[in-house]
Amino acid sequence: MLSYILRRLGYVLIMLVLVSFVSFLIIELPPGDFLTQKLQELQARGDRSAEMRIAEYRARYGLDQPLLERYWIWVSHFVRGDFGDSFAFERPVTEVIGQRAGMSVILALSTITLVWLLAIPIGVYSATHQYSFGDQVFTTISFIGLGMPGFLLALLVLFFAMVFLGQEVGGLFSRQFQDAPWSFGKFVDLLKHLWIPALISAVTGTASLIRIMRGNLLDTLGQPFVEAARARGLKERTVVWKHAVRVALTPLVVILGTEALPNIVAGDALVSTVLNLPTVGPLYVRALQVQDMYLAGTVLVFIVGVTMIGSLLADLTLAALDPRIRLE
Amino acid sequence: MAEQEIPEVKTAKKQQISQNYWSLVWWKFKRNRLAVFGGIMIVIFYLVCGVFAEFFTPYVLQYQSNYLEARPQPLVFKNREGQFSLRPAVYGLEEQIDMVLRKRSYAVDRTKIYPLYFFVKGQPYRLFGFIPADVHLFGTDPADAEAHAFLLGTDRLGRDVLSRIIYGGRLSLLLGLIGQVLTFVVGTVMGVISGYYGGATDIVVQRMTEFVGAFPDIPLFMALAAAIPVTWSPMLVYFMLTLILVFIRWGGLARQVRGLILSLREREYVLAARSAGASDIRLMFRHLLPGTMSHVIVIATLMIPGMIISETALSWLGLGLRPPLTSWGVLLQEVSSVRSIRFAPWLLLPVPFVILAVLSFNMLGDGLRDALDPYGGR
Numbered sequence: 287m288l289s290y291i292l293r294r295l296g297y298v299l300i301m302l303v304l305v306s307f308v309s310f311l312i313i314e315l316p317p318g319d320f321l322t323q324k325l326q327e328l329q330a331r332g333d334r335s336a337e338m339r340i341a342e343y344r345a346r347y348g349l350d351q352p353l354l355e356r357y358w359i360w361v362s363h364f365v366r367g368d369f370g371d372s373f374a375f376e377r378p379v380t381e382v383i384g385q386r387a388g389m390s391v392i393l394a395l396s397t398i399t400l401v402w403l404l405a406i407p408i409g410v411y412s413a414t415h416q417y418s419f420g421d422q423v424f425t426t427i428s429f430i431g432l433g434m435p436g437f438l439l440a441l442l443v444l445f446f447a448m449v450f451l452g453q454e455v456g457g458l459f460s461r462q463f464q465d466a467p468w469s470f471g472k473f474v475d476l477l478k479h480l481w482i483p484a485l486i487s488a489v490t491g492t493a494s495l496i497r498i499m500r501g502n503l504l505d506t507l508g509q510p511f512v513e514a515a516r517a518r519g520l521k522e523r524t525v526v527w528k529h530a531v532r533v534a535l536t537p538l539v540v541i542l543g544t545e546a547l548p549n550i551v552a553g554d555a556l557v558s559t560v561l562n563l564p565t566v567g568p569l570y571v572r573a574l575q576v577q578d579m580y581l582a583g584t585v586l587v588f589i590v591g592v593t594m595i596g597s598l599l600a601d602l603t604l605a606a607l608d609p610r611i612r613l614e
Numbered sequence: 615m616a617e618q619e620i621p622e623v624k625t626a627k628k629q630q631i632s633q634n635y636w637s638l639v640w641w642k643f644k645r646n647r648l649a650v651f652g653g654i655m656i657v658i659f660y661l662v663c664g665v666f667a668e669f670f671t672p673y674v675l676q677y678q679s680n681y682l683e684a685r686p687q688p689l690v691f692k693n694r695e696g697q698f699s700l701r702p703a704v705y706g707l708e709e710q711i712d713m714v715l716r717k718r719s720y721a722v723d724r725t726k727i728y729p730l731y732f733f734v735k736g737q738p739y740r741l742f743g744f745i746p747a748d749v750h751l752f753g754t755d756p757a758d759a760e761a762h763a764f765l766l767g768t769d770r771l772g773r774d775v776l777s778r779i780i781y782g783g784r785l786s787l788l789l790g791l792i793g794q795v796l797t798f799v800v801g802t803v804m805g806v807i808s809g810y811y812g813g814a815t816d817i818v819v820q821r822m823t824e825f826v827g828a829f830p831d832i833p834l835f836m837a838l839a840a841a842i843p844v845t846w847s848p849m850l851v852y853f854m855l856t857l858i859l860v861f862i863r864w865g866g867l868a869r870q871v872r873g874l875i876l877s878l879r880e881r882e883y884v885l886a887a888r889s890a891g892a893s894d895i896r897l898m899f900r901h902l903l904p905g906t907m908s909h910v911i912v913i914a915t916l917m918i919p920g921m922i923i924s925e926t927a928l929s930w931l932g933l934g935l936r937p938p939l940t941s942w943g944v945l946l947q948e949v950s951s952v953r954s955i956r957f958a959p960w961l962l963l964p965v966p967f968v969i970l971a972v973l974s975f976n977m978l979g980d981g982l983r984d985a986l987d988p989y990g991g992r
Contacts, residue, residue, distance in 0.1 A: 301828055312837045433976040435923045437930075438965050441946075445955050445962055548830055555832065556927050570833065571931055574840035582837065589833050 309586045370580030390565040394550040396484040401491040409499025431493030437556035487554045502534040543600025548593040642985040649981020655974035663783030668739040671777035679772040684720045686767040703729040728761040767960035785941035790922040793859040801864040805871025823865030839933040874906040908986035915979035919972040
């Protein structure tokens with residue numbers, strides 16, 4: 287077990303090195319970097335110190351040096367927790383991301399909670415009432431939900447809220463709470479705004495989880511141990527919820543690790559951009575649009591890192607929960 | 615009566631027994647109404663947007679009218695005198711200035727009625743890029759210069775939204791199709807090679823797919839698309855976007871094909887072919903690959919909507935296709951502000967078209983999955 291974990295961690299490490307290099311390459315690819323643009327902009331404004339400031343940046347990150355050298359400088363800073371400066375915000379990347387990370391985590395966690403709270407009962411209902419009217423309705427809804435791109439849904443919600451309710455649904459806070467310190471009122475205000483983006487982000491996840499849960503439970507319900515539980519005279523509800531559902535839930539850990547966890551970093555960048563949320567997702571999109579390379583690169587490396595750690599955790603949890611699975 | 619029914623049943627049964635794989639597939643597919651509906655919708659989409667867009671649009675792509683951000687004109691069944699008629703018509707538009715918002719807008723002018731004619735001679739275009747023609751499916755009376763019909767309104771520059779949605783579908787849908795065909799080719803070839811040769815080749819291909827798979831789809835796609843130089847010509851950008859999509863997505867397909875090949879290559883018929891002296895290439899592509907096809911077609915169909923959505927999302931963010939080109943994502947760039955949703959909500963109309971196309975592909979793929987396995991299931 288320990289050697290397996292060590293081997294997997296080593297693998298994650300190698301992948302991270304490769305990923306960081308590729309991220310760096312991707313961000314370096316476009317001709318004409320952000321600093322050149324910035325310099326022109328500042329010069330046009332008649333800023334005398336502009337050239338010095340830009341030159342300082344160039345020296346600090348070795349932007350005048352060859353590619354490999356630059357990569358090395360970036361990585362050696364990166365592992366020490368210095369992710370560089372965001373050129374667009376003119377502040378350290380750590381600060382820029384840190385400001386929004388909290389909201390990202392809150393949004394992702396509420397989305398995950400919503401997905402599971404909705405999908406598991408519906409999936410169980412669908413499986414226990416296979417081919418009934420309710421099952422068909424849920425199957426159809428989940429089918430449509432699966433094909434529904436979240437950001438288009440968000441655009442439609444924005445439109446309906448504005449035209450029929452006369453309300454703007456963007457953002458996570460009302461204006462008076464925007465910069466206010468945390469208080470109970472602000473928390474309530476957050477909850478009032480949070481449910482719309484959470485619900486929209488949850489649609490696709492819920493739809494696919496319903497289908498998976500239904501399939502898993504149908505497989506489990508056909509197994510002999512369920513029959514045995516029924517034969518012992520247990521109540522149907524006990525058979526389903528205590529015996530079958532528990533077994534059917536175990537494989538879903540993988541989904542939690544490989545899909546839900548990575549969402550925390552840049553979860554639903556598109557939906558968040560539409561609804562103008564203060565999360566990391568829109569930050570990443572903006573950074574790519576203006577070629578703010580250190581910011582974009584840092585987010586990309588984090589996304590991949592969390593994805594791989596998520597899948598490692600999922601495998602380990604699955605092995606712990608299901609004694610039939612052996613890690614080699 | 616009874617005598618007539620018996621032979622019918624007999625022939626039907628006989629047919630069923632003697633039918634080959636593909637007619638069984640077709641038979642099962644036909645019974646799935648949703649799948650057939652999806653398939654028909656897709657054929658219509660590709661015919662209307664992809665092949666005959668110039669004919670089905672009332673206005674040509676470059677046309678800019680004098681009506682800026684005009685609301686959609688409602689369709690009515692009245693003739694010029696206002697009496698009921700089967701020929702559809704539209705009300706005219708009247709310009710208004712909103713003094714409070716200091717904004718020009720249009721109101722429906724019920725005194726003006728412009729009847730619509732079918733197969734009218736309108737603005738000239740070139741069908742398939744070289745056949746000169748000027749017939750449009752519908753349009754207003756060409757003799758009346760005042761007449762105009764913007765069924766879905768116009769955009770900021772006075773261009774007809776309906777025409778632009780149809781033209782936009784051409785690039786969006788073709789990107790999905792071309793991208794998927796390339797993914798299909800790359801994915802299956804790599805999968806077959808990896809599964810057939812095994813050993814070092816397999817490890818290399820597997821590591822490559824794992825590496826690409828380690829990046830989540832959309833963030834990687836955005837990063838790569840952002841790296842396309844702004845100075846490139848629109849067509850080159852279009853081509854690069856397609857290649858990026860292929861690069862991101864071939865891995866998933868390759869893994870599936872590899873798994874199927876692994877289970878097939880130990881079968882006796884492969885051994886027989888090998889002892890008969892078949893070459894590696896022949897074994898791979900003549901004997902092994904066809905066995906994976908039914909599975910691969912389903913995966914490939916279900917991957918197309920993802921491609922269309924990716925293009926739409928990227929272009930909408932300004933990281934994909936850019937204005938001289940018209941795609942669904944480019945059309946949605948116009949609604950990136952709250953202001954445009956409030957004052958020109960008809961610019962959101964590409965959204966239902968994207969969703970309909972995506973759902974149609976999903977329905978078709980789902981139906982294919984059931985139909986391509988005609989021996990099992992219900």
